[in-house]
Amino acid sequence: MKEKHIQHLYRRIGFGILPSTLQKVATKSKKHNVNDLIKASKTYTILEVDISEIKDVFGGMMMSGTKIDNETRRKLQKISRKKQVELNVSWINRLASTSELLREKMTLFWANHFVCKDNSIVYIQNFNNTLRTHALGNFRDFVNAISKEAAMTKYLNTKQNRKQKPNENFARELMELFTLGEGHYTEDDIKESARAFTGYSHNLKGEFVFKKRQHDYTDKTFFGNTGNFTGEDIIDIILKERQCAKYICTKVYRYFVNDQVDDGHVNAMTDVFYKDYNIEKLMQFVLMSDWFYDDKNIGTKIKSPIEFLVGLKQTVPVTFKNKKQVIQIQRLLGQTLLDPPNVAGWKGGRNWIDSNTIVLRLKLPSLLLNNAYISNVKEGKQDAIMTQKKEQFKKKYGKRFNTQTNWNHFEKHFKNVALQDMDPHILAQPVTKDAKAYLQSLAKLSKHEYCIQLMSLPEYQMC
Amino acid sequence: MDRRKFLKQSSLASSLFFVPSFVRAFEEVASSKLGYKRLVIIQLSGGNDGLNTVVPYRNDLYYKARPNLGLSQNEIIKLNDNVGLNINLAPLKRLYDKGYVSIINNVGYPNPIRSHFRSMDIWQTASDSNQYSQSGWIGRYLDNYGKQSHSAIEIDDSLSLAMKGESMNAIATKDAKTMYNLSKGPYLKNINKHLADEHLSEHNLGYLYKSMIAAESSAKYIYETTRTVVSKKEYPNTKFGKQMKTTAQFINSHLDTKVFYTSLDGFDTHVNQKGAQKKLLQTYAESVEAFVEDLKANNTFKDTLILTFSEFGRRVNQNASVGTDHGTANNVFIIGENLKTQGLYNNMPNLGDLDDNGDLKFEIDFRAIYATVLDKWLEVDDKKVLNKSFSQLNFI
Numbered sequence: 132m133k134e135k136h137i138q139h140l141y142r143r144i145g146f147g148i149l150p151s152t153l154q155k156v157a158t159k160s161k162k163h164n165v166n167d168l169i170k171a172s173k174t175y176t177i178l179e180v181d182i183s184e185i186k187d188v189f190g191g192m193m194m195s196g197t198k199i200d201n202e203t204r205r206k207l208q209k210i211s212r213k214k215q216v217e218l219n220v221s222w223i224n225r226l227a228s229t230s231e232l233l234r235e236k237m238t239l240f241w242a243n244h245f246v247c248k249d250n251s252i253v254y255i256q257n258f259n260n261t262l263r264t265h266a267l268g269n270f271r272d273f274v275n276a277i278s279k280e281a282a283m284t285k286y287l288n289t290k291q292n293r294k295q296k297p298n299e300n301f302a303r304e305l306m307e308l309f310t311l312g313e314g315h316y317t318e319d320d321i322k323e324s325a326r327a328f329t330g331y332s333h334n335l336k337g338e339f340v341f342k343k344r345q346h347d348y349t350d351k352t353f354f355g356n357t358g359n360f361t362g363e364d365i366i367d368i369i370l371k372e373r374q375c376a377k378y379i380c381t382k383v384y385r386y387f388v389n390d391q392v393d394d395g396h397v398n399a400m401t402d403v404f405y406k407d408y409n410i411e412k413l414m415q416f417v418l419m420s421d422w423f424y425d426d427k428n429i430g431t432k433i434k435s436p437i438e439f440l441v442g443l444k445q446t447v448p449v450t451f452k453n454k455k456q457v458i459q460i461q462r463l464l465g466q467t468l469l470d471p472p473n474v475a476g477w478k479g480g481r482n483w484i485d486s487n488t489i490v491l492r493l494k495l496p497s498l499l500l501n502n503a504y505i506s507n508v509k510e511g512k513q514d515a516i517m518t519q520k521k522e523q524f525k526k527k528y529g530k531r532f533n534t535q536t537n538w539n540h541f542e543k544h545f546k547n548v549a550l551q552d553m554d555p556h557i558l559a560q561p562v563t564k565d566a567k568a569y570l571q572s573l574a575k576l577s578k579h580e581y582c583i584q585l586m587s588l589p590e591y592q593m594c
Numbered sequence: 595m596d597r598r599k600f601l602k603q604s605s606l607a608s609s610l611f612f613v614p615s616f617v618r619a620f621e622e623v624a625s626s627k628l629g630y631k632r633l634v635i636i637q638l639s640g641g642n643d644g645l646n647t648v649v650p651y652r653n654d655l656y657y658k659a660r661p662n663l664g665l666s667q668n669e670i671i672k673l674n675d676n677v678g679l680n681i682n683l684a685p686l687k688r689l690y691d692k693g694y695v696s697i698i699n700n701v702g703y704p705n706p707i708r709s710h711f712r713s714m715d716i717w718q719t720a721s722d723s724n725q726y727s728q729s730g731w732i733g734r735y736l737d738n739y740g741k742q743s744h745s746a747i748e749i750d751d752s753l754s755l756a757m758k759g760e761s762m763n764a765i766a767t768k769d770a771k772t773m774y775n776l777s778k779g780p781y782l783k784n785i786n787k788h789l790a791d792e793h794l795s796e797h798n799l800g801y802l803y804k805s806m807i808a809a810e811s812s813a814k815y816i817y818e819t820t821r822t823v824v825s826k827k828e829y830p831n832t833k834f835g836k837q838m839k840t841t842a843q844f845i846n847s848h849l850d851t852k853v854f855y856t857s858l859d860g861f862d863t864h865v866n867q868k869g870a871q872k873k874l875l876q877t878y879a880e881s882v883e884a885f886v887e888d889l890k891a892n893n894t895f896k897d898t899l900i901l902t903f904s905e906f907g908r909r910v911n912q913n914a915s916v917g918t919d920h921g922t923a924n925n926v927f928i929i930g931e932n933l934k935t936q937g938l939y940n941n942m943p944n945l946g947d948l949d950d951n952g953d954l955k956f957e958i959d960f961r962a963i964y965a966t967v968l969d970k971w972l973e974v975d976d977k978k979v980l981n982k983s984f985s986q987l988n989f990i
Contacts, residue, residue: 201865201915248711303724390798433798462752463801472755473715475726481801482728485763486743486809487753490777491800505781562800567782589802 132161135555136424142559142594143387143432144168145232146442149544150556154171165418169411172234172267177260178225180217182252185210189253189335214252218455219257219461219468226437227444233414239437240386244275245309246476247286248469252283255469256335270379272365274309281333287474289331294347299325302365304474311368312378316354317342323351328362362539376405380413387417389428390480396422430559433483434594436464439492442594443586446498446557448537456533460495463490484592496586498532501579505587509572517576538579550578557585559593566590599691613816631971634841634854634885634900635732638753638878640861641710641870642904644924647683648697648942652676655945656910663867663912677942682876685883686927693936694886695929696989698963700943702923702956706906710862710872710920715906718756720961720980731964732853733759734979735972739852740764744812746853747844749837757855764855765812768840774817777810816849823847827888830880834858839888846892852972861904863916878902882929899971899990900929903960909953910945922949923956926963935989964989 134157141148149154156164185207193201195543199207229235241262249255258280258408277283277300284290287301307318330346333339351360354368355416369375380400384392399420406412417423434442440460443449449456461467465488466477477483484492497505502521508514545553562570570590575581585591646663648655649670657664669686670678671687679687689695705723707713719727729737734744735789737759740746746764748757757764786807823846829835838857844851858878882900889895907924923943943954965984968976977983 205865261870300724304726308726431798433802458749465752472728473712473719473726475728478728480765481761481798482758484802484805485753485758485765486812487763487766487773489805490773490809490813493782493806494776494779504904507781507784563799566785584781588785589799589806592802594800 132160132164133383135429136161137164138555138559139424139429140164140168140418141574142430142442144414146226146236146438146445147594149445150548151544151546153556154547156430162419165415168418169267169415170550172231172237174231174236175266176229176231178218178221178263179256179260180214180221180252180254182214185214185253186336193335195219202268206263211250211252212472215255215469216454216458218256220451220457222259222468223441223444224455226441227448232264234263237410237414238263240383241266241273243470243471243476243479244382245273246471246474247280247282247284248471249282251282251337254280254285254333257337257519258282267411267414268409270410271366271370271406273410274305274370275363277309278305278328278362278366279331279333279339281337281339281594284331284333289328290333290577292325292329292331292389293345294326294329297322297325297329297347301325301328301331306364306369308474308476310366310375310378311372312374315374315378320353323353324365325361326351326354327360327365331362334391355498360534373401373405376408377401380404380419383413383417386479387414388423389431393422396420432594433480434592435477435483436461436466436488438497438594439464439469439592443496443499446582446586449499449542450529452535456531463491464495473555474488489589489592492592493587493589496591497583498528499534500536500538500586501583503528503532505583506573506576506580508576510572510574512574514574514576541579541582545578548578550575550581553578553581554585557582558588558590560590562588620740623985626689630896631973632845632852632854632898633967633972634856634898635756636843636872636878636882636900636902637855637857638861638902638904639710639713639714639857639859640863640904641906641908641920642861642874642924643863643918644904644907645910645943646675646867646871647680647875648699648925649680650676650945651676651678651944653942653945656797657986659910659945660912662916663918665868668966673938677938680872680875682872685879688885689929690937692929693933696933696935696937696939696960698926698939698987698989699941700923700925700954700957701903701960701963702954703959704905704956706922706953706956707788708920708922708951714793715755717903717905717960718754720964728758728816729760730754730756731979732756732855733758733763734981735853735968735974736751736762736764738978739972739974741850742808742812744816744849744851746855747816747849747851748855749840750855750857752761754855754857764853765816767816768837769818770813770820770844774813775862777813780808782806782810816844819849820844825888827884827891830877830886832877834877835881835884838885843884843886844986845889845894845898848894852877862910864913865915867912886929896931898930900927900965901963901967902927902929907954909952910948910954921952921953922951928962928963930990931951933989939987939989958987959984966990968985 138148149585214471226235247258261276263281265276287304288298289301292298299321307313326347330342332342348359380397381392384397403416497503503524504521506514616980646665649665651667651670671681672678703723707723716723718730720731721727736746740762744765746757748764748766749768750766753766816894820843823843825839825843829839841854860874886895889898902928904924906921908918908921913919949955961980962984965976966986968974970990
């Protein structure tokens with residue numbers, strides 16, 4: 132398999148590939164590599180922070196049947212907020228170090244599809260792991276699991292959806308955002324299907340509870356069918372629509388292949404997916420297809436803030452002394468994990484980039500990894516004041532970007548790469564002619580400094 | 595084609611292509627000659643308790659619902675025989691007496707949502723309560739009428755959804771100098787200089803280069819325009835006070851910015867509300883008074899309209915912790931020099947006619963206020979921004 136194509140594969144289903152790993156897999160065929168990736172994601176590893184403290188309180192209350200008092204609630208909320216930060220940081224670390232690469236990237240994809248947010252660390256952690264468990268599984272099981280998640284029944288008010296007073300929020304978004312897309316259902320379909328999801332609720336621990344007395348057992352008419360439908364029946368009926376498979380395939384295509392949809396390719400994907408809604412098979416089909424590796428699909432997507440941050444971490448491991456700074460940086464870049472803007476999620480693509488975020492993205496590699504230093508010494512000269520400049524920065528801004536970097540890791544994995552061959556390992560697109568000319572006019576101090584120069588280019592924003 | 599028209603059209607072009615800065619300089623001369631109206635939005639985050647802000651101090655139902663939390667007559671400043679302001683709003687009362695304030699009561703939207711993030715989302719995107727939008731109302735104003743991203747500025751580190759459009763986002767900055775320093779640097783400048791036209795074609799990398807140039811140009815413009823104006827006015831030494839001071843500096847330097855966005859957080863007063871809310875209202879009122887005086891001294895108040903809102907009001911009944919829970923309709927303050935309706939715009943809420951939750955029923959859709967501001971103040975087509983038509987109000 133061509134190196135260029137392996138790099139493309141890893142940039143899309145992961146966050147890039149180190150030269151040392153590339154060397155190992157370059158001799159294998161496409162089929163071999165794709166199968167290896169899929170095999171590595173057959174398993175899943177739950178992501179969790181220690182929430183025993185909260186669980187104990189919940190457990191005790193469920194046993195004794197007592198209600199939560201205000202003081203306990205506030206205490207739990209405080210712990211919950213702290214733990215959400217921890218979960219966010221663990222998730223970022225997971226993304227940068229996982230062996231279940233495809234599964235983790237899919238989890239990230241689904242987190243912006245089945246969008247949800249909750250104050251409770253218990254419920255949101257469960258939700259996050261449900262995304263992970265089903266990320267490559269069967270889409271039907273996935274939608275059903277999501278519909279029964281405590282965080283989701285809270286977020287889209289299924290909890291308040293009762294026979295006497297239906298709440299249509301979940302039913303509407305189920306069709307508009309999760310399965311069919313706007314314009315493929317009627318207002319009546321929403322009203323009728325909302326009645327099928329009545330009684331969905333959860334207990335304190337976040338386990339699904341079906342409240343029979345709140346469920347509407349009378350007939351519903353949905354997509355031309357009439358019957359005493361349950362929520363599961365409704366999902367079955369929705370999935371019978373080819374539009375559902377097409378809607379998901381279009382989203383997968385946009386995320387993994389190209390912002391610009393190719394109808395032919397999406398149609399071919401839909402043929403595969405509609406058969407049994409098997410997500411793993413769909414991904415295998417995409418990654419095995421020739422068109423996935425077309426030049427027009429390589430290096431043409433704009434990285435999401437998380438792809439940018441995790442990619443950076445993968446090349447040069449960096450940890451923050453203050454965990455809140457990890458959140459702060461995500462916020463400044465416009466994508467904070469576990470904190471989506473609303474159920475429609477992040478827009479993505481060009482929308483990641485604005486006057487604030489582009490400037491930050493160009494400066495962040497040097498700020499986080501190199502004490503804000505980007506060498507611009509002319510060829511043939513020495514950078515005498517480099518160390519001095521770095522020290523100055525550390526004194527001035529050290530607190531704001533209090534990071535620890537592991538350049539040894541970089542040196543180790545780039546050992547067999549000559550400085551002049553580094554470009555394709557760092558960038559998904561060749562450096563534009565003029566930027567190249569500028570780079571060539573500069574002194575080649577070290578692979579380390581050259582890496583920072585490359586990461587500070589707009590080209591580094593592409594994947 | 596006359597000169598003005600030419601300049602206007604070239605300003606349109608500048609958002610699409612990189613226009614040399616000398617052309618942009620002309621364009622600013624042209625626009626500063628026109629009446630330049632600005633909007634300042636103040637977001638009170640957390641759900642401000644409207645009933646203890648604008649108080650129906652003769653209403654028995656109010657005191658019945660709030661035996662410990664209701665404000666007595668010596669905790670308010672009377673506006674008339676029935677209505678008073680929270681005593682810590684004294685600075686606002688002074689503005690009120692000058693006719694600079696219009697208080698719109700019972701503002702909300704149909705099928706209210708009592709979740710902070712969702713209700714804030716609705717206010718920021720101007721969507722119906724069962725719709726989700728990925729763009730904010732000021733963002734869409736920018737999409738349609740913004741010349742560049744600094745046409746709207748949020749005085750903060752990052753952007754609210756309100757300020758993000760479909761194709762254009764506002765600028766977020768607390769400090770023009772920091773932003774400017776971040777955008778420059780010899781390395782980036784040289785990358786910039788080596789830019790060829792091919793980068794500006796319509797692919798994603800071209801878009802990045804274009805954004806980089808626009809960002810640098812905006813940062814430079816904001817920094818260079820505002821650095822000479824230093825406000826001598828004293829503001830409360832709080833985050834919000836600083837935001838208002840920065841906003842005043844930006845306005846008084848005649849920055850080519852139509853909308854400014856600021857926020858004051860902490861209004862989620864479930865517990866022991868009285869003291870906490872009073873403190874916040876004091877910060878709010880003192881900052882706003884200083885801000886108005888600052889603008890008046892620089893003759894910019896006449897062209898500035900201030901809109902204050904919160905994502906919801908609070909439950910009429912106090913709760914067991916002498917606080918209030920999430921509610922619905924609330925009051926909105928409009929502050930400006932030549933208001934059509936000064937003082938109380940409409941009646942106080944009817945505490946005898948609450949919804950099933952014991953919350954106020956809304957009377958005025960908040961988007962009617964947006965529509966009025968867009969049409970009558972910013973003089974643009976409100977329907978294009980709100981994607982819907984709302985009957986307008988009469989405060990400006």
